[in-house]
Amino acid sequence: MAEAHPVGFQWVMEAKKRGATVIHVDPRFTRTSAVADEFVPLRVGSDIAFLGGVINYILSNELDFREYVVAYTNAATLVTEGFQDTEDLGGLFSGYHPETGTYDPASWQYEGHEEFAQTHEDTHVHRETAAGFQHEAHGPPVSGFVARDETLQDPRCVYQILKRHYARYTPEVVERVCGVPPEQFRKVCEAWTRNSGRERTTALVYSVGWTQHTVGVQYIRAGAIIQLLLGNMGRPGGGIMALRGHASIQGSTDIPTLFNLLPGYLPMPHFKQHETFDMWAEAIRHLGQKGFWAYARCYAVSLLKAYFGEHATEENDWGYGWLPRLTGDHGTYQQVLNMIDGKIKGYFLLGQNPAVGSAHGRAQRLGMANLDWLVVRDLYMIESATFWKDSPEIETGEIVTEECRTEVFFLPAASHVEKEGTFTQTQRMLQWREKALDPPQDCRSELWFFYHLGRLVRERLATSTLERDEPIKKLAWSYPISGQHNEPDAEAVLKEINGYDVATGAPLSGFTQLQADGSTACGCWIYSGVFADGVNQAARRKPGKEQSWVAPEWGWVWPANRRILYNRASADPQGAPWSAKKAYVWWDPEKGEWTGHDVPDFEKTKDPAFRPAPGTIGVHGLAGDDAFIMQGDGKGWLYAPAGLIDGPMPTHYEPAESPLRNPLYAQQANPVRKVYDRPENQLNPAPPERHSEVFPYVFTTSRLTEHHTAGGMSRQLAYLSELQPAMFVEVSPALAEERGLEHLGWAHVVTGRAAVEARVLVTARLRPLRLDGRVIHQIWLPYHWGGSGLVTGDSANDLFGITLDPNVLIQESKVGTCDIQPGRRPTGRALLDYIADYLRRAGLDASHYAPLETPGAGE
């Protein structure tokens, strides 16, 4: 965190000054480790084993916050009789279909819910479309009516299933899988549990490298299970926070730049699953579901009203037919492969440098070199704009400038200080930013670019009679513009996002006002209220000293300016604070309402003792102690009966590329990971396949404080470039000896995709781990360099292949296997021959693909 988020890390240092213990778990000793009280090195890719060990420690010592767990989580809920665990099936859950590599999740359901379950064909579609993203604002659809055993004794209740699942994740197993000694592991468990409960809470803060694994979503799930067991959700000082790699990445999922989502986590319609508006709206809310998601229709109609204005009517299903449809996987990696195959003709890149920043850089560049046109909007001429003349593939002859068919349009972009708008940070807080100065020369804001692009396209299509042009023609595309360059008014856009009454134009005060009859329009239902009373609430800057410690008048937080989600859980089931120290929101019996420091995340007048009549759905179906109001059953999920493609509980699988056989299960890697079996995407062999010794070392990548992601914003600046002027690789002294690497000398790292050269830093900050009697060496590389800028170098992301998490299609780009050799890599055609030789030795030819299922080959 000190390394990638030094400004946020000031608060960790502040806590340390006040006596907090800082423990840092990381494969490599970083600037964070330098100031931590305890550094816990672990093998990269083994986090679920580590977190599973913590879960086992909590459950076997009964250290869970029992009252919280029984009341607010699904610990007591019963699961179907048919459910079988990884413990019974060699690392697979029940319902695995080897032919499609997916699960049929019927047996994972709550008891009595089997008929609601999706089939494995549904699951296949969900994987293609990264459907897991929809669950960011709410749980997956399940019915609210469940069978429970409040004593937690029934062997089929979630609590007991969880206990059995993690029983084998003992400190000894953690040592075997992660390389963490049991004494040190115990220290972490003790610190975490000691700092949780009635009087204390612990926050789990992660950076997004944690997600970049074939089990990335399950990493976070494992953290969520611990936080729920310890009562750290919905309470002050608790929670799970993602530190994003850029400003407003939270905002770019809320109002998404993703292929599979519409604003507010509404799913992008699928051509088969959501043929009609009703099918789409009904798919969002599950029949019989409790909670606010039951009003999905209001959010959906209001969004379509914002998109199509007067053209959206009840008769034409609010213009639903004009929305694009998903037909399968249109994720960024599938798109790149489609470009290589000539299926995609044009591409827009905005503030993104995939030639350096995305996994398998060579595939990225070959794809972009096979387009008709490419539009790049960035601050500088980045590698993704110049690949046609200076990429590594020019040297190898794979791209020939004279023959490269892609026409590249480079449009200079305004920086964040040269435009106005909002950033949404990890706490879901929108903060309005003023424009400090005009952008220079031809640089323009994104808003300017899209508004005028839309305007010009609409002008050209004005007389078109083609049906395919209707959606563009019917768009509501009117925004006030001003100034020399006709800059659209960003506040007008925020007003539309907030929502308004269609008849009067009056801004709405929140999403509860949204209607399904077309009388309201709203660009993003979860953001409704950001312009309440016609005031830009995101621009509020009242100093902390002039308001309460929750600071509700600084910026605006979705939903409804709630600073902590599910904060009903900060009070006990009867509505009283768990402790005076941790009081946050509570039930005032005299006034008969919820009150407190924050906006209660609950119906204001719902008595804690309220129990709904059986069969009640929607908000009225939530009981007075159903704290998790966006979940279909009102509970926090220790066990996910639906919504996850790779299993209801996190399970340790090895990374797709690993030198080790999975010490826990016969199943080696995530059996439903998303794979792309193509000749240019050869994955290094992992046990039980043969020849994994050709790539004997584990490597990982991350950021340096001195540079910014793919380097587009830092390698052009002298003051940053001088601080880290060259691509380097960190190795331990022991590995340096083993491979004859010299400090400051050259070395190159080789995988089945690329060979990348770098200067060597021999440092004790990297240390070998002993696992199962084997010494495992780990190598670390920063990923900031590319071919242009003041300082240049090979790109670490060229080393990775493309294998994705099945839930959200994020790439496994934080762990792989490699070889390292002294000296510089070959150049030109010789480089291709060099890699081909590695592939030959590893037994990888064009027809090779790694098996998804590895039954019984291990223990």
Next chain:
Amino acid sequence: MNSLFGPIDPAKDAGYTDAPPRMGFFTDTSVCIGCKACEVACKEWNAVPDDGFDLLGMSYDNTGGLSANSWRHVAFIEQAAPSPAAMDVLREAEATVSTQFLGMPSSTLPGTEGREGRDLRWLMMSNVCKHCTHAGCLDVCPTGSLFRTEYGTVVVQEDICNGCGYCVAACPYGVIDRREDDGRAWKCTLCYDRIGEGMTPACAQACPTQSIQYGELDELRERAAQRVEVLHQRGVTEAKLYGHDPDDGVGGDGAFFLLLDEPEVYGLPPDPVVTTRDLPSMWKHAGVAALGMAAAAVVAFLGRRP
């Protein structure tokens, strides 16, 4: 003549009759996270050029030290003494290969001895001009380019500097330096142009962890003493102050430090002395010698008389 040694108030000593309190830096290395925001903020504000793009292999330090083009500098010291468990693994791995020279710093560097059995430590420290109470650079400057400000700091006026370089040799810390291209001397001004406006110097303003603290020197010294005490209570017995003592060889620094190891570990002189301390006695000796010479000459002339 101004005093050249001992505890004094430098602004008053320089002739300011109504000087504001002496201002300075307290750099607490125990909370430094090595982000180098101080280096960048300093260069941005003062328009200092870059220091060249060279990978130095000195851990994460690639600017190498204070110079004409780096007025703040973050040192990174890796004290490699892995835990016994890690040592076992190392030995096991080493046993399988022949030993060879790795180009690694030798194990006899300051601070590495006596660390066996302790875990790896990575020290970070943002270094800066010390703004000495007795500033050798200022004493030897023949043009008056270097001067003492009303805040007790020492500043070079680049439009007066003639590039003679006497100050470079006079600095006991090796801070002030001449720029290659223009030959003039440059160093930290403690952001004279900011503090005069009531602003915090750029480096301290940018520091996210308050490792660099700016303020009245007397108050900073108190704060620093308390911080050392807290750290000692928490078992960080190696915490010590450097440059805080008005009785040291430079009369105390205007920019002083909390260190976690011996000064040499950070590349600081253990017992700096202002290079002009001995000027009076040197003049005295020179005077005596001159008198002796004159006497000898007289005697010689006397002796010539037949």
